[in-house]
Structures are given as structure tokens and as C-alpha cells.
Amino acid sequence: MMAMTFSPKFRRVSGAASGESTVRRMALVAGGAAILALGAVGGYRLVAQVEGDRGIAPLANSEDIQVNGIKVDVTAKTGAEARLEGWKLAQKEAWKKLGGPDMPVEAIDAMVSSVVIGQEQVGPRRYIATLGVIFNKARAGQYVGAGGATIRSAPMLVLPVLYSGGVQQVFEVRGPWQRAWAEFQASQSPIDYVRPVGAGGESLILTAGQASRRSRLWWRNVLNQFDAASVLIPYARLERQWPGGPIHGTFTARYGPDNTFLGTFEMDAGSEQELAGMLDKAVQRMDGLYRDALAAGELRPDPTLTTSGQVLDRAFAELRTKLMPKGGAPIEALPQEIVLPSSTPSPVSTAPAETVSVQFASPDAAAVDAALAAVRGVPGVRGAATMSLAVGGTSVMRVTVEGGSERLASALRGQGWKVTSGGGALRITR
The missing domain is CATH 3.30.1660 (Dodecin subunit-like)
Incomplete structure (x- = not known):
């Protein structure tokens, strides 16, 4: 709070007009100083939200x-x-x-x-x-381990939410639940975990409040940043009996943008020294819940997150049909204020989906984002993800598209890309 005092000698210099002008200038100076102070404080708060010792890099998966x-x-x-x-x-x-x-x-x-x-x-x-x-x-491997092909999930973003001491957190600080997931060796699991580091701006995007969002547009933007198809939300609620004493943990497995419940279990640790071991075991049991869900066919990516608006168009068409009068009255018979649009949604393509490899020059990160955005914007593309990323060279992405490579090539040419095909792959350049 800034207090300012105006001396009486400044109220009148050469008449009333001069006094009013002087007071007005002083007020503007005071207002400008207040704005600068608020700007400085606001900028400091923005920097403070992303700085600090946070973020734990996950262990590299090993096939051993x-x-x-x-x-x-x-x-x-x-x-x-x-x-x-x-x-x-x-x-x-x-x-x-x-x-x-x-x-x-x-x-x-x-x-x-x-x-x-x-x-x-x-x-x-x-x-x-x-x-x-x-x-x-x-x-x-010749003595132990199951042979044969293993069904793997689509890439799943992990959002580990910890509830402790009345506060929910994900990556705001280096928490024990985040560390347990970062140190989990996921190579033997059929779940394709995408584990963020949690440093920098990731701590602002991936928060505990994100799990309660239902906006598909928001979730699609978040998942595209990590090349994930859906999200897994493992919750850990820790209750301490007294400082340094026993700890009771309640763990809940959820997934998807609708925060769908999969299962829950409880575990106990005798002290703070046993907490890390309990959380490691909890991650393994959580992985078991997600394995069972995958085997039961429940761990499927939400189609509204992976398709290019086709499912939404179909849903809007069904809603439009339900809003139509059951007696089959024509549109013209409805009141003017509720007349439905006469345009019909574009028909959903029933062409089989094919996987196409696309090579593109990637001199910098902006070129990678531009190529991915162009391919994902093609109608009929169900998914596009980089298989080989070489900044300063040639990168490769894998694209699942309805109609095959010819349709993809034609659409990209329409966007201004130069497309050449050969060896079962496409190469695109500007």
C-alpha cells in the first residue's frame, strides 16, 4: 500500500487552473508508479511459478x-x-x-x-x-520370460496426482509419488507410459486441476505436446498418523479425459523411511490395474481425442436428429427461433486405414511442429507421431490415414507441400 502526501504549497501556483494541472500531473505520476510496481510484482510471480528445483527425469526404459x-x-x-x-x-x-x-x-x-x-x-x-x-x-531370455507377441497400449500420458497434507500436487515440487513413477522400469509392461519430466512450463500445464477438465479441445492440445493418445491418472492419498510415524496410503487408478475409475487399493508404511518402498510397490500394483484394464479392453483411447473431428461431427448429427420432431414435421414448420441448419455433416469416410511413413526435413523444432500440424490437419488422418527425430536432418513420422498414401499425398499437395513417393514412403518438402 503506497501512501502519498501533497503539500499545500503545490495547490496554488499561478491561479486555479495551474493548481489543478499540477495536482493532475502528480496523480498521473503516482498512478504510473503504482502500475510499474504491480508489473514488477506480477512478473516476479510468473517467473516464480516455473523456477525452482522441480522435475525428475524418468529412467530410460531398458529391455533387460x-x-x-x-x-x-x-x-x-x-x-x-x-x-x-x-x-x-x-x-x-x-x-x-x-x-x-x-x-x-x-x-x-x-x-x-x-x-x-x-x-x-x-x-x-x-x-x-x-x-x-x-x-x-x-x-x-531363453530361460525366463514369456515368448510371443505382446499387445501394447497406445502412448499414455502419466499424470501422478499426490494428495498429502490437505494439498494436491503433481509437478509443483519434487514429490515422492512423482519420483516413484520416474524410477519405475516400464520396459516389461504392455502399457506405453509417457512420463513428463515436470520441469519448467510442464508444471503449469500438468496440474491436479487438469484431471477434472472435460474439454476435448484442451486435452487434445495437451496430449499433442507429448505425442500421447490418452492420459492415465494415478492418485495417491497419504495420511500421516503423526510426524515421523505410520503412513496410510490410498491409491486409485483412473484414466481418460473423463477421469474414469478403474480400481483402488490401500497400503501402509511404518515410517518415513519406509515410504519410498511402499510407493514403489504401489506403482507396480497400479501398473497391474492398468494391465488388467488393457486386457479387458477398457484402456482404449478416447476417439474424440485422436480423430480429426469426425466423431464430433457424428455426435452433432445424432444430436440434431434427436432434436427433430418425432412426427417427421418439415423444418419449415418449426418456429423461426429454433429452425435447425439445413446443412448436413460431411459423410464419414469408410475407407480402410493404412500406416504410411512420411519423411520430412527438420532443420529446427518449428519445422517439426509445422510438418506434424500439416499432416494432422488432413481429413482422414487418425494419428501422426514421429518415429525418428533428427533436428538438423531428416525426420520420419508414422501416419495412420484413411485411404492410404495417395489420399495423404494429394491433400498435402493442396496445402502447398512438394510430395514425392518411393519405397513405400512419402517425402514432403516446402
């Missing part, structure tokens, strides 16, 4: 076979020997969890790529730890 949560307690002559024996014991236990055949420790060790240390305590003669073991898929 990983087993977590192996607990060992080994004693030996020295701490180093106990640690080595603990690692060997963890490898044997992990191999048993995978259902592998009986093999010597040396043979199992030859298939191990690395040992992941969750927690460990090394004493003079004792080693206590929680470990994870990663097996090389090329070597261990």
Missing part, C-alpha cells in the same frame, strides 16, 4: 529383465566379503523369483548386467541391504 526388492542379511569375515556374498545371494533369489531353472551361481552371475542398490548398511562383518538385479535379456 529387472527384479527389485531383494532383501539380504549376510555375515562374513569382513564387510567387503559380506557385501560380495550378499550380491550373490540377491542374484540367486532374483533368479528364483523369475522362475528360472536351477543353475550354478557362476552361470547366474554371467547373465547379470548390474546390481541396483536401494538401501545398504555395511558393518565390519555384516551386510544388510535391499537390492535389485538386472539380467541381460539376450542371455536370460
